Amino acid sequence: MKYKEGHQAVLRDYGITNITSNMDEWMHDPHMHCVVAYTNDHEMIGGIRVQVAEEGKMLPVEKAIGKMDNRIYDIVKNYREDGGVGELSALWNAKKVAGLGVSMLLVRAGISITNQAGINTLVGICGEYTLKMFQQVGFVVNHSLGMNGLFAYPKDEFQARVLGILNSSTLETAAEYDKNRMQFLRENPVSTYTELGPKGEMEVDYNLVMAEYNEKKKYA
Numbered sequence: 001m002k003y004k005e006g007h008q009a010v011l012r013d014y015g016i017t018n019i020t021s022n023m024d025e026w027m028h029d030p031h032m033h034c035v036v037a038y039t040n041d042h043e044m045i046g047g048i049r050v051q052v053a054e055e056g057k058m059l060p061v062e063k064a065i066g067k068m069d070n071r072i073y074d075i076v077k078n079y080r081e082d083g084g085v086g087e088l089s090a091l092w093n094a095k096k097v098a099g100l101g102v103s104m105l106l107v108r109a110g111i112s113i114t115n116q117a118g119i120n121t122l123v124g125i126c127g128e129y130t131l132k133m134f135q136q137v138g139f140v141v142n143h144s145l146g147m148n149g150l151f152a153y154p155k156d157e158f159q160a161r162v163l164g165i166l167n168s169s170t171l172e173t174a175a176e177y178d179k180n181r182m183q184f185l186r187e188n189p190v191s192t193y194t195e196l197g198p199k200g201e202m203e204v205d206y207n208l209v210m211a212e213y214n215e216k217k218k219y220a
Contacts, residue, residue: 083120101197138174
């Protein structure tokens, strides 16, 4: 509920109320994984979700643009059958930490847990204002969809792009620094690291071990 409230507050600031990933059903989805950021006094200040695709249930990107371009269904289906696919969505950070680089930390952390979630490909949809950040971590615009990759979403005055990380295991399309940070988090999911943000350094305590992943390893 804290995640939902924080995300909705950010969307309202942009006048957005019809976002497809903003319904309650995700809270009860066993294939949904949330990565959240807290301050030292336990205030949630941001989050991102990783949803693993399953047959018979659409990802948010399919719900968002499927009526505008139904080719997205085949793209997700093909990825799902070829090593598994998930979507990175519902990224937000509180106003009080705007400009500190929390969004980038959440995106990297979200991508870093895909090995635990058992998926080889990530897809997503983003606005023009976050495109550079998502490209930095390895997302590539799919120009075959919409108008050369562009859609009017979630409102006519906004432009969104459908993105894909072609290989979320190797991270081969990510910038070198970001690739190294995400690989480090995979190898050290519980760690403390001094991150350099736009406004200076932040000491971040990471705990990115998924409980179900630990159980799988225990009985492997």
